[in-house]
Amino acid sequence: MSIVRPWNVPNQNHKRVTLHDVARHVGVSKSTVSLVLQDSPSVSDKTRERVLRGIDEIGYVYNRKAAALRQHQQDGLMGVIVNGLNTPYSGEILNQLEQVALAGGIVPMFASSGERLEQQEKLVRLYMEHKVAGFILCPVPGTTSSVLDKIWRNGFPLVQLMREVPFGQFPAVVADNRAGTYAATRHLIGLGHKHIAFVGGREDISDYHERVAGYRDAMNEARLSMPSGYVYPIPQSRAAGRQALKAVLDYDARISAVVCFSDLMAYGVLSMSRELGITVGRDLAVVGFDDLVDSRLTYPALTTVRVSTADFARSAMELLQLYIRDQQAPLERRVLPVTLVTRESCGAPQS
Amino acid sequence: MSIVRPWNVPNQNHKRVTLHDVARHVGVSKSTVSLVLQDSPSVSDKTRERVLRGIDEIGYVYNRKAAALRQHQQDGLMGVIVNGLNTPYSGEILNQLEQVALAGGIVPMFASSGERLEQQEKLVRLYMEHKVAGFILCPVPGTTSSVLDKIWRNGFPLVQLMREVPFGQFPAVVADNRAGTYAATRHLIGLGHKHIAFVGGREDISDYHERVAGYRDAMNEARLSMPSGYVYPIPQSRAAGRQALKAVLDYDARISAVVCFSDLMAYGVLSMSRELGITVGRDLAVVGFDDLVDSRLTYPALTTVRVSTADFARSAMELLQLYIRDQQAPLERRVLPVTLVTRESCGAPQS
DNA sequence: CTGAAAGCGCTTACAG
């Protein structure tokens, strides 16, 4: 484990104007310049003015590395690792997180694990070397609690986002997945559907189990049967949605409604329906999960379970701040409310 | 301009195991530990082994801040500022950039300007304070060359991505926009369309002008008329696409084909067509630009101009490395090839 | 209000 080196950069190219240069330029001491930078009250307005002008004149740029080193502090970086940078739902969350973080004066470093354990580990190490103030992490399937524990023991606070590591005792912010799919399935049952499938998700992540559980709750409650082929897990993608629809219909042609693990999966289902000559909203009812911005523009517009990405971002940042301030704070787990958004992709069964 | 402070973090919480601790633990000097970390050949394998083991045993984490400070070097960070974190095309580019950067041992810091000048400026300053090795920037509309010049003069190399600041002399990697819309328009003309509109884009960014120029080239060449209402600029979004289609059709009902500034705009056009009872591919031909992953799954599948996001990422990183190594390198501007991808959203005019 | 001094965690010649 020798250190990862960036490209062989011979020397710092920066102009390297230091606080010392500013002091000399203005004719004060380094201390004074530093004090001005921290908005200390013990500097006269006149001096402050002169220093500020001097900074502009010679083009000084504050050096956070040096300051943080001296102060034994983090320099306002935060590590955020999600599954993908180019998946629509992550994109919306990153967008929200960025705003909340920047408003708090901290700079987020976004990265994607690509659902790969080694990649996640590599990123965690790099971020620790960069001395981030903390981590917001959507754990890769297969992440053990010992991995998270290592981060924690190194003194870095961490909050899990969207998913949770099994048996771990770490803070987390997750959607009320079970309530979401329960509501979705109830909705379909209320419309008269009896043969309802659940497609998408992978068995090694926590939200899958919660979402399936919500579906099962509703099905059991209504005494509807769920033969094994009614639940079809498969990793997230539009293509997977296409494949999944085919699979469940092959298994039982009576299936008239599909609860999808996510909107993305539902898009695939919509696409395959078109290909198979099935009219969604009439021949087939489809429910998604996430309520992506696109979901009101699909054809037909998608009924789905909404979880606010703004809630996700705000809660995650709040928790992270809590643990940065007090590493001994009692474990907190936030469950975000969900709402069923009814649009046009569902209808009564045709039979 | 006093310094932006992150939340008031009282003290570094990190365990703070230093290189010194490792040295003591193993029973060697600090120099030796440092040498091991750099993979120096002047350490015996046996010593190296012991040091490496010691590092694991006491849980030491390398401190890049300190190292970079000492070496007068950047510590392997790169600033990437795009227009949005949650727009599909940016998402794909970030994804590619991340891979290329990480492979080169450098950690990208992604942020979005939200197309706002102050936000862009704030981010640039923060990243300079963090001493990034360089910038990859998609300039906000209205960015002047003096803004970029300031970055450059502070010693930070920069490459423009996707868009260019007018009158600037800075490296850039852009798509061959003009060739793209030219090909798209030629395609429509070849199918027999005579009344072809161009929708989307904003007049204060370079790619808009290039794309309109390509459209005009083809129209002029075919001696087709372009009354002023045929070109309808409007900032990017699906909703804007919906609005734009209505606007051009109101202007001239004979319009039978639309060249869109982007796939995103085209999605809006598709959506509004459905609402107006217009069958795309028969009553109306639509061409996009970007070839997003979704574009083969729209209904009908979208004919569009493809630019490889991998090319974008690779070229941008190559250029950035070039300028990091040699700030005096001659100005380079890379124009990426485009290809027209023909799918089902176009057809001959009906009249 | 100012200046001298110490120290954050590293790296890098340099003398042994």
Add this chain to the structure above:
DNA sequence: CTGAAAGCGCTTACAG
């Protein structure tokens, strides 16, 4: 191969 020493750009008491 090792150890002592200097220094990166800051901040922070402390004495004036």
